Amino acid sequence: MIETKNIRKVFGNVEAVENVSLSVPEYSILGFLGPNGAGKTTFIKMLMGLVKPSSGSGTVFGLDIVKDSVKIRERVGYLSQNPKFIDHMTARENILLIARFFNIGNNKDVLNRCNSLLKKVGLEHKANRPVKGFSGGEKQRLGIAIALINSPELLILDEPAAALDPVGREDVLGIIRSLKGNTTVFYSTHILDDVQRVSDSVAILNNGSLATVGPIENIIGGNKGPIYSVTVNKAEDRLIHSLDQFPWITDVWIRENDQRTILKISVQDEKIAEKDLLRHILKDQNTTVLEFNKEKHELEDVFMDIVKGE
Amino acid sequence: MRGLSTLIYKENIAWWRTKKWMVNSVLWSILICGLMANLLFIPTIANMATETELNQAGGITAYVISIGLAALFEFGMAAIGIGVIILTSDSFVGEFENGICTWMLSKPVNRKSYVLSKLISNAMAIFILLIALPSTIAYLMLSYRMSEFFPLISFLKGVGIMSIHTLFYLTLTMVLGIFTKNRAIILAIALASALGGSIVGSIIPQLFHVTPWILPKLASIVVSGDVQSTGFGFGSLIMSSVWSIVFVVASLWKFEKMDL
Numbered sequence: 404m405i406e407t408k409n410i411r412k413v414f415g416n417v418e419a420v421e422n423v424s425l426s427v428p429e430y431s432i433l434g435f436l437g438p439n440g441a442g443k444t445t446f447i448k449m450l451m452g453l454v455k456p457s458s459g460s461g462t463v464f465g466l467d468i469v470k471d472s473v474k475i476r477e478r479v480g481y482l483s484q485n486p487k488f489i490d491h492m493t494a495r496e497n498i499l500l501i502a503r504f505f506n507i508g509n510n511k512d513v514l515n516r517c518n519s520l521l522k523k524v525g526l527e528h529k530a531n532r533p534v535k536g537f538s539g540g541e542k543q544r545l546g547i548a549i550a551l552i553n554s555p556e557l558l559i560l561d562e563p564a565a566a567l568d569p570v571g572r573e574d575v576l577g578i579i580r581s582l583k584g585n586t587t588v589f590y591s592t593h594i595l596d597d598v599q600r601v602s603d604s605v606a607i608l609n610n611g612s613l614a615t616v617g618p619i620e621n622i623i624g625g626n627k628g629p630i631y632s633v634t635v636n637k638a639e640d641r642l643i644h645s646l647d648q649f650p651w652i653t654d655v656w657i658r659e660n661d662q663r664t665i666l667k668i669s670v671q672d673e674k675i676a677e678k679d680l681l682r683h684i685l686k687d688q689n690t691t692v693l694e695f696n697k698e699k700h701e702l703e704d705v706f707m708d709i710v711k712g713e
Numbered sequence: 714m715r716g717l718s719t720l721i722y723k724e725n726i727a728w729w730r731t732k733k734w735m736v737n738s739v740l741w742s743i744l745i746c747g748l749m750a751n752l753l754f755i756p757t758i759a760n761m762a763t764e765t766e767l768n769q770a771g772g773i774t775a776y777v778i779s780i781g782l783a784a785l786f787e788f789g790m791a792a793i794g795i796g797v798i799i800l801t802s803d804s805f806v807g808e809f810e811n812g813i814c815t816w817m818l819s820k821p822v823n824r825k826s827y828v829l830s831k832l833i834s835n836a837m838a839i840f841i842l843l844i845a846l847p848s849t850i851a852y853l854m855l856s857y858r859m860s861e862f863f864p865l866i867s868f869l870k871g872v873g874i875m876s877i878h879t880l881f882y883l884t885l886t887m888v889l890g891i892f893t894k895n896r897a898i899i900l901a902i903a904l905a906s907a908l909g910g911s912i913v914g915s916i917i918p919q920l921f922h923v924t925p926w927i928l929p930k931l932a933s934i935v936v937s938g939d940v941q942s943t944g945f946g947f948g949s950l951i952m953s954s955v956w957s958i959v960f961v962v963a964s965l966w967k968f969e970k971m972d973l
Contacts, residue, residue, distance in 0.1 A: 414972075451819050454972040473715050477821040487812035489723070491731060500726075503719040504820040 410459035434598030437608035480555030486546030490535035539566035560590035634694035716822030720830030805890035871936035884960035925953040
């Protein structure tokens with residue numbers, strides 16, 4: 404659906420996007436992550452033909468993002484980071500204005516589509532009010548409705564939930580989920596929890612470069628497997644050495660903390676670890692186990708590792 | 714020209730479905746025709762003319778008609794030029810800043826359509842509200858004062874020159890907006906031309922041939938029927954038209970290359 408090859412954008416002396424090669428399969432929901440200023444919006448604008456790449460190339464639906472941008476935009480729904488509208492016009496008028504750019508059908512079809520979208524984003528009761536009185540969240544919802552007016556094959560959302568309260572965010576995530584299987588969704592965000600909840604794949608951009616990309620479970624899990632955290636009164640070398648002998652344990656880290664010792668034990672085989680790990684530690688007569696937890700890898704851990712360069 | 718009709722529709726909404734059309738129709742009619750009415754119908758002003766001036770004009774009616782025409786074309790064209798600059802200086806810059814431009818161009822829209830939609834709809838609204846409406850009122854006032862219809866062809870020639878003069882400032886403001894994205898620079902350059910052009914031209918008269926600075930005088934003379942003295946301004950008329958075309962082409966070229 405989206406293919407970029409060493410795409411790069413330079414503004415003066417600033418390299419906003421550096422040789423990004425990315426492939427987004429059809430019908431996937433890709434969360435495009437990165438800290439502020441990472442180059443996410445510039446990358447999205449290049450896909451939309453709003454910014455021209457300095458070098459490299461890209462296609463959307465197999466069409467060139469520079470030469471065929473009008474044809475691409477025909478089939479894409481796009482919501483910018485700070486959606487803007489014609490303020491003196493009502494929500495319905497704004498949607499109908501944008502509908503005129505697309506060949507949606509006759510007036511009745513367009514009106515029906517408009518009304519169903521207003522309902523979908525929860526704005527049907529405000530359809531006839533001028534947009535200038537809308538809150539940030541309402542504008543964001545209207546932006547999503549407008550982005551969906553042409554029943555796009557690809558929906559590109561730039562920070563769609565940034566201005567929303569938790570309820571509004573949940574609604575947006577619901578809309579994204581409802582498109583699964585019918586529409587490819589490419590959305591940038593810095594709300595990592597949202598990505599983990601709705602995306603099936605993730606790309607992380609940092610300082611203009613693509614740091615990682617792949618299915619979300621691979622990114623989160625990597626090759627590490629789960630980690631168990633065991634807090635003990637003291638960990639003797641004998642215990643650490645014995646843990647190292649198990650083939651299903653891949654790594655053991657030790658952290659001293661306030662006269663306690665925290666063991667972080669990375670394992671390959673979760674089932675064996677659940678059965679044997681605690682039992683083995685308790686066998687050591689000199690060790691008292693104070694806490695035992697299985698830690699879940701979060702996307703935030705991966706993200707922070709990348710952003711902080713760890 | 715994908716998206717042109719919808720973009721023109723959007724621009725027309727801003728002109729015709731808000732109070733903008735009403736404000737401008739009243740403002741420009743009062744500003745231009747109000748001054749003209751004073752000159753045509755207030756006897757005190759005509760009484761201030763010297764005997765020689767009245768004799769040169771061919772009587773008191775001919776005298777007030779000539780000063781009325783000067784007010785319409787010389788003062789009016791300068792005022793409309795300034796009005797166009799102020800009214801359209803925000804047309805591109807405003808939408809660059811508030812994101813409407815990016816929003817519109819994220820739809821299946823040709824970039825040329827975006828530029829031309831603004832040019833066409835602004836030109837149309839400005840022609841109707843700032844030129845056609847006040848000119849019609851002015852023509853009726855002139856005819857009433859003369860107790861017969863003012864020569865229509867001559868009058869339309871003057872309106873044509875007025876339109877070319879206005880188009881020059883409309884396209885100048887547009888090209889400056891696209892190239893500089895800066896209101897202060899647009900206003901400084903365009904207003905300097907509109908307000909200071911004739912002063913510069915009086916110092917370097919050759920500039921009158923390549924700028925629109927002499928067009929208000931030319932329009933006034935053409936409408937008065939002073940055919941002998943009209944030769945001097947036609948270079949200016951042609952060059953103003955050429956400049957307008959150059960500004961449009963430059964705007965289209967630059968906008969096509971811009972990152973939004």
